[in-house]
Amino acid sequence: MSGWLAVAGLGPGDPSLVTPEVTAALAEATDVVGYIPYVARVAPRPGLTLHPSDNRVELDRALAALQMAAEGRRVVVVSSGDPGVFAMASALFEVVEARPEFHDLDIRILPGITAMLAAAARAGAPLGHDFCAINLSDNLKPFAEVERRLRHAAQGGFAMAFYNPRSSSRPHQFARVLEILREECEPSRLITFARAVSTAEEALTTVTLAEATPEMADMRTVVIVGNEATRRVGGWVYTPRSVTG
Amino acid sequence: MSGWLAVAGLGPGDPSLVTPEVTAALAEATDVVGYIPYVARVAPRPGLTLHPSDNRVELDRALAALQMAAEGRRVVVVSSGDPGVFAMASALFEVVEARPEFHDLDIRILPGITAMLAAAARAGAPLGHDFCAINLSDNLKPFAEVERRLRHAAQGGFAMAFYNPRSSSRPHQFARVLEILREECEPSRLITFARAVSTAEEALTTVTLAEATPEMADMRTVVIVGNEATRRVGGWVYTPRSVTG
Numbered sequence: 001m002s003g004w005l006a007v008a009g010l011g012p013g014d015p016s017l018v019t020p021e022v023t024a025a026l027a028e029a030t031d032v033v034g035y036i037p038y039v040a041r042v043a044p045r046p047g048l049t050l051h052p053s054d055n056r057v058e059l060d061r062a063l064a065a066l067q068m069a070a071e072g073r074r075v076v077v078v079s080s081g082d083p084g085v086f087a088m089a090s091a092l093f094e095v096v097e098a099r100p101e102f103h104d105l106d107i108r109i110l111p112g113i114t115a116m117l118a119a120a121a122r123a124g125a126p127l128g129h130d131f132c133a134i135n136l137s138d139n140l141k142p143f144a145e146v147e148r149r150l151r152h153a154a155q156g157g158f159a160m161a162f163y164n165p166r167s168s169s170r171p172h173q174f175a176r177v178l179e180i181l182r183e184e185c186e187p188s189r190l191i192t193f194a195r196a197v198s199t200a201e202e203a204l205t206t207v208t209l210a211e212a213t214p215e216m217a218d219m220r221t222v223v224i225v226g227n228e229a230t231r232r233v234g235g236w237v238y239t240p241r242s243v244t245g
Numbered sequence: 246m247s248g249w250l251a252v253a254g255l256g257p258g259d260p261s262l263v264t265p266e267v268t269a270a271l272a273e274a275t276d277v278v279g280y281i282p283y284v285a286r287v288a289p290r291p292g293l294t295l296h297p298s299d300n301r302v303e304l305d306r307a308l309a310a311l312q313m314a315a316e317g318r319r320v321v322v323v324s325s326g327d328p329g330v331f332a333m334a335s336a337l338f339e340v341v342e343a344r345p346e347f348h349d350l351d352i353r354i355l356p357g358i359t360a361m362l363a364a365a366a367r368a369g370a371p372l373g374h375d376f377c378a379i380n381l382s383d384n385l386k387p388f389a390e391v392e393r394r395l396r397h398a399a400q401g402g403f404a405m406a407f408y409n410p411r412s413s414s415r416p417h418q419f420a421r422v423l424e425i426l427r428e429e430c431e432p433s434r435l436i437t438f439a440r441a442v443s444t445a446e447e448a449l450t451t452v453t454l455a456e457a458t459p460e461m462a463d464m465r466t467v468v469i470v471g472n473e474a475t476r477r478v479g480g481w482v483y484t485p486r487s488v489t490g
Contacts (some may be wrong), residue, residue: 016266024261042456058486073414084365090373093483109366111358113264120329121354130289130444131375132396141488149375149401156397157390158377161439234348238338241303241331244388 005069005105006201008091009082009112010041014111014198017113021226024108025076033065035090036077036078039220040077056092056139066095070200082114086163115222116161119194122204124236126192126224131159136166136177143173147180159239160225165217176216181225185209190237206237246298250314250350252334254327254357255286257445261279262358270321279323279333287323301384303336303456311340311347327359331358331380331408360467361406367449369481371437371469374488376404381411381422388418392425399429404484405470410462420459426470430454435471435482438462 011017025031031049032042036240039052053061062077069075079087089109096102120127130154136146153160158234165173181189187210195203195218209225217223230239251270256262265377271277275285278292284297307322314320324332334354341347377398381391398405411419426434432455432475440448440463450461454470462468475484 007454011264014266016269017264017356018484019256019262019264020278021259021261022352026424082362082366084362084370084372088375089366089370090486091480093370093373093481094485096481097476097478107481109370111362111366113356113358114362117327117356117359121327121334124345124355125334125338127329127378128338130344130377130379132375133372133399134375140486145402145488149403152397152401153377153401156401158394158395158397174390210333231342233338233342236338236341236352238335239338241335241385243390 002071002106003072003074004079004108004110005065005075006110007077007079007083007092009033009079009087009183010038010108011113011119012081012115012194012198017048017118017198019110020024022110022112024060025216029076030073030080031068031075033061033075038078038080038110042129059095060087062092062095066099070102072083079112080115081112082112083109085133086113087115115163115197118197119222119224122194122195122197123206123224124191125238126190126226126230127159127161128239129159129227130157131161133161133163135163137164137175138170138173146177150177150180151184154181157227159227159230160226162223164219165221165223166214174207174217178212178214186228188231189228190230192224192237193221194224195221206232247351248314248317249317249353250310250322251353252328252337253354254321254332254359255283255323255444255478256358257326257360257363258441259383262363262443264355264357265301267357273319274321275447276313277319277323278314278320280305283323283325290305293424298311303333307333307337307340309344310337311344311350312438314350315347325355325360327357328354329356330359339462360442361469362407364437364467364469367442368469369450370483371435371471372406372474373484373486374404374472374474375402376406378406378408380408381418382409383415383418391422395422395425396429399426402472404472407468409464410466410468411459412464413465416459419462423457423459426454431473434473435475435477435483437469439469442467447476451477458471
């Protein structure tokens with residue numbers, strides 16, 4: 001029996017947004033590895049061992065998964081959303097880079113519906129023109145780098161999607177993000193706060209930049225900032241395809 | 246019978262990347278509307294009328310779909326990838342904006358696996374840190390705007406994904422894009438050309454910016470440019486999660 005490892009995106013929450021490719025990998029797996037709430041989304045069955053682990057142990061989790069696959073097990077590392085967007089795929093390759101014994105392992109990355117695109121679909125089409133995805137967490141980069149990217153994104157006329165906008169360990173940073181946006185963008189710029197899209201806790205709010213407050217975001221929120229042409233139509237928010245709009 | 250309209254993302258090509266949500270909408274539809282090759286991906290069945298149309302008639306297509314839904318039909322507008330990323334969702338809302346009679350229609354946007362994330366998954370995790378998505382076509386914006394965004398994306402340290410990098414009607418522009426990148430980025434910067442991911446014609450090539458040539462892209466290619474930390478490990482390409490790498 002030859003082992004393999006798949007890093008799979010479970011999408012934003014609802015089972016109808018899990019691809020058949022991911023469902024098939026989970027059906028063949030002997031082991032599922034991941035952050036506790038993501039592993040909880042996989043149905044237990046005989047022959048499948050679940051390995052939930054805490055947040056912020058991504059490298060340990062990746063190493064454990066690689067070791068099991070090298071031993072011949074069929075391992076799925078589960079991520080929320082898409083594994084390549086601020087999730088487990090990069091963490092896995094960081095470990096593979098340091099461990100040449102894993103270079104020939106059978107590894108697949110299985111894409112998923114990432115949070116910003118699920119949120120954009122619910123809101124309308126706010127990312128319908130050029131856009132940026134920015135992780136606002138400073139766990140892995142200095143906040144000065146976040147600020148630099150925000151300014152380039154705004155000055156370049158990009159719409160923006162923010163992941164990890166706010167957490168209890170850094171409550172003041174998102175207030176600073178709003179300040180930077182107010183320096184770079186007009187007060188009428190539309191911002192959508194999309195919380196827990198496709199789950200029972202889903203909540204969407206769209207306000208202007210002038211109206212936005214830090215408390216509108218939490219760790220389960222994706223924030224989408226339109227570009228200067230982004231507008232409302234009926235209950236929807238969309239960004240025109242053309243620059244002249 | 247009350248009509249509805251869904252704008253659905255079919256993903257990059259393989260049926261295993263179509264979400265169950267989209268499959269369910271197609272199963273309930275009376276009419277499927279879209280660009281010829283995308284409608285061709287929907288299996289015919291009794292009771293379903295297929296309405297394939299040519300490229301560059303997005304607004305006509307959206308209007309026809311809205312009119313059918315208003316008449317009580319169940320209409321799915323199909324896009325490749327995700328409908329909200331350089332696809333039909335924005336075109337639809339442009340028409341809705343001009344036609345208040347459609348504002349109360351039952352409209353849903355159903356997300357899909359967009360080309361850049363399917364390509365990134367095949368390559369490894371090149372979009373594992375902050376990134377931008379840029380449509381290189383100048384059908385709907387002046388090329389000067391493309392250039393401005395490229396420079397901000399590069400100067401901001403973003404990885405980049407390019408949609409519509411090159412077509413027969415504008416063969417020289419992608420050469421100019423590479424020139425701009427060479428002014429802004431180091432020659433060793435990694436670029437992945439991902440053609441027709443998840444189809445029989447899939448082909449991935451990763452080269453350095455110094456080695457890249459315009460002919461490496463065509464209209465079925467998504468181009469992914471790493472950030473300065475993007476690197477190879479084994480046969481994979483990945484971008485570390487942290488800035489210091």
